[in-house]
Amino acid sequence: MKTTASDALIVIDVQNDFCPGGALAVNEGDAVVPYINDISAHFDTVVLTQDWHPAGHSSFASSHHGLDPFASIDMDYGPQTLWPDHCIQASTGAEFHRDLNTTGAQLVIRKGFRASIDSYSAFFENDHTTSTGLTGYLRERGIQRVFCVGLATDYCVRFSAEDAVAQGFDTTVLLDGCRGIDLDGSVDAAITSMRGTGVIIS
Ligand code: VGL
Ligand code: ZN
Numbered sequence: 001m002k003t004t005a006s007d008a009l010i011v012i013d014v015q016n017d018f019c020p021g022g023a024l025a026v027n028e029g030d031a032v033v034p035y036i037n038d039i040s041a042h043f044d045t046v047v048l049t050q051d052w053h054p055a056g057h058s059s060f061a062s063s064h065h066g067l068d069p070f071a072s073i074d075m076d077y078g079p080q081t082l083w084p085d086h087c088i089q090a091s092t093g094a095e096f097h098r099d100l101n102t103t104g105a106q107l108v109i110r111k112g113f114r115a116s117i118d119s120y121s122a123f124f125e126n127d128h129t130t131s132t133g134l135t136g137y138l139r140e141r142g143i144q145r146v147f148c149v150g151l152a153t154d155y156c157v158r159f160s161a162e163d164a165v166a167q168g169f170d171t172t173v174l175l176d177g178c179r180g181i182d183l184d185g186s187v188d189a190a191i192t193s194m195r196g197t198g199v200i201i202s
Helices: 029-040 134-140 153-166 186-197
Strands: 007-012 045-051 072-075 078-081 107-111 145-151 170-179
Touching: 007 029, 007 153, 029 145, 029 170, 045 134, 045 153, 145 153, 153 170, 153 186
Parallel strands: 007 045, 007 145, 045 107, 145 170
Antiparallel strands: 072 078
């Protein structure tokens, strides 16, 4: 892969809880690790994201009496899918997959750390206004193109890639480096939606 100094790789949520055996396991989630390790070597700028929830987070079904994981509720910021408890701060499930090579990464963006709001995107929380600061970081580093990989295609990768385009970055999702949760066709819907907003799907 040919990259330049104005390209960044954004590695989304390659954490134990999204890999087989984890609390919110994505089918073959761990299969992205060798691919990501290989392509990381081609980028001068590598950013990792880490889903990082306090116990009792509002996106957990266990925080809502009588509701099960994968139900949807209305929050003040809009609809929110409820998840099994996952990626609790400082837990083993929140750690990066042990084989992910994190040595070359220069920034780790933690997200979902506010109890009352979830954050799928690496750029904005689910209210679409609370910023993680990533746009400013990438702009100050002179980044123009971003490549997104990781977990899960239909949630955190999708919303990160769509926000990246909206923030003015040329954005590509490398599907070989992604796996999805796939609730009711959500992977296909995500790919259609990403294409519609101008994300290059490769
Ligand atoms: C994610 C659901 C909940 C993801 C994170 O990384 O795609 N999905 N938290
Ligand atoms: Zn989460």
